[in-house]
Structure formats: C-alpha cells, structure tokens
Amino acid sequence: MQTVARNDWDAWMDFAVYSYNLGRHTTVSHSPSELMLGWKLRIPNGILRSTRITEAGDLIEYHRKLLKMMEISDQCVEQAREREQQWRYYDRKALEDQRRARCLTTNRGVLHLVAEDIAQELRKEDPLRAAGDNPATGAAE
Numbered sequence: 340m341q342t343v344a345r346n347d348w349d350a351w352m353d354f355a356v357y358s359y360n361l362g363r364h365t366t367v368s369h370s371p372s373e374l375m376l377g378w379k380l381r382i383p384n385g386i387l388r389s390t391r392i393t394e395a396g397d398l399i400e401y402h403r404k405l406l407k408m409m410e411i412s413d414q415c416v417e418q419a420r421e422r423e424q425q426w427r428y429y430d431r432k433a434l435e436d437q438r439r440a441r442c443l444t445t446n447r448g449v450l451h452l453v454a455e456d457i458a459q460e461l462r463k464e465d466p467l468r469a470a471g472d473n474p475a476t477g478a479a480e
Contacts, residue, residue: 360372361380372380 357380361370361382363370367374370379
C-alpha cells in the first residue's frame with residue numbers, strides 16, 4: 340500500500356483535510372465545517388446507512404393510501420378544470436360585453452361626427468339656412 344519514496348501525499352491530502360474539518364476543535368467546541376457552513380457534515384457511511392430500509396411496512400395498506408390519495412388528487416384536478424372553464428366562459432362573456440359597449444360608444448361618436456360634417460356642408464351650400472332664415476317663407480324662424 341505504501342510507496343517506498345512516500346511521495347503520494349497529494350492523493351491523500353483531500354482525505355486529511357476532510358477529516359480535519361470534520362473533527363471537533365476544543366477551543367471553539369465545534370468543527371470548522373460547522374462554523375463555516377452552519378451544519379454538521381455527514382460522513383459517507385452515515386448517508387449509506389440512513390438510506391437502508393430497516394423495517395418493512397404493510398404494502399397493502401400503503402397501496403390503499405396511495406389509491407385514495409390519487410382519487411382525491413383526481414377530484415381536485417377535475418374541480419380546478421371546471422373552475423377554469425367557468426372563468427373562461429365568464430371572461431368571454433365579459434369581453435363580448437366590453438366590445439359591444441366600446442363599439443356602441445365608438446359608433447355614436449362616429450355618427451355624431453358625421454352629423455356635424457353634414458351640417459357643416461349644408462351651411463356652406465346654403466348660408467341662409469345656417470343663419471336661421473327660412474328660404475321658403477322668406478321669414479326668420
């Protein structure tokens with residue numbers, strides 16, 4: 340395992356630094372990694388041990404719970420879909436009403452402008468009518 344020249348220290352340096360940072364120092368009562376990161380480092384063996392299943396649960400009960408939760412989530416999805424359809428329908432109706440109202444106000448404005456233009460043209464053609472004289476009777480109205 341060891342080389343005679345002992346020049347492989349750079350291969351082991353990472354492990355030495357890791358173990359130094361993992362160890363608790365007596366001056367501060369914490370490890371350097373705890374002070375820098377705010378939590379304890381987890382050693383690889385601890386991670387491997389924690390992922391093992393130590394006790395088998397009841398598979399049938401788990402399956403029942405899973406099916407029940409899936410059914411509940413399906414109901415929630417269906418309710419959300421119905422709400423979204425209702426919102427779309429309401430938004431469509433509201434947008435149609437807004438368009439109609441805008442169209443009516445725009446059309447009224449356009450008609451008003453057209454009526455003013457026609458009146459202006461009539462005044463240009465017949466100045467007596469614009470002054471309020473009635474040309475048929477020859478008297479002022």
